[in-house]
Amino acid sequence: MxxxxxxxxxxxxxxxxxxxxxxxxxxxxASAAPVSATQAECGDTSGFTVVALSSLPAEATDTYELIQRGGPYPYEQDGTVFQNREGLLPDCASGYYHEYTVETPGSDDRGARRIVTGSAGEYFYTGDHYASFDLVDVNS
The missing domain is CATH 1.20.5 (Single alpha-helices involved in coiled-coils or other helix-helix interfaces)
Structure with missing residues (x-):
């Protein structure tokens, strides 16, 4: 042979x-388990700190569950395209990322916390309004 x-x-x-x-x-x-922490289709996520969803503020879990249900979202900006202007996430085509507000108790506005999703099923969390991101393991 x-x-x-x-x-x-x-x-x-x-x-x-x-x-x-x-x-x-x-x-x-609908029947598949959600992706825990995944690789972006368009770039390397191996340099990100992976954090358990359960270790984030409880409001992050609330936002994750809203995303899974498809809304309704509390802010009109939720679900809109995230442009990645800061360049901290893998460099993907426009429309690859979408952002969602993570409520901040006591805040008069949307606050600084967000979940940004990628088209390959990845979830990123920022608690400092896009100054840094962690890759979220949604199964822990």
Missing amino acids: TNITKSRVAGALLAVVLTLFTGFGLATP
């Missing part, structure tokens, strides 16, 4: 195994 043939056979076997482990693609977005 040539090396090329061996590679093709190995690739085919890998495809079969992956198909078996993924349930033949039967998982739907």
Whole structure:
């Protein structure tokens, strides 16, 4: 058997195994578990500190749950495109990121806390109005 043939056979076997482990693609977005902390499709997230959703202020969990339900959101800016002007998140195409307010008790305005989501299912938290971000593990 040539090396090329061996590679093709190995690739085919890998495809079969992956198909078996993924349930033949039967998982739907509604039935699939949320992504914990993921890699952006357009850049490296390995340099971010990963924090558990449960370790963030309780209002962050409230916002996460609103995002999962699709709203309704308390502010008209919630769900809008986040431009990443600060350049702290991986450099992705416009429309890749969306921002959501994390309520700040006692604040007269939206406050500084946000969750920014990426199209690949990643969640970033900022408690300082985009000066820094942590990658959120939503399953812990």
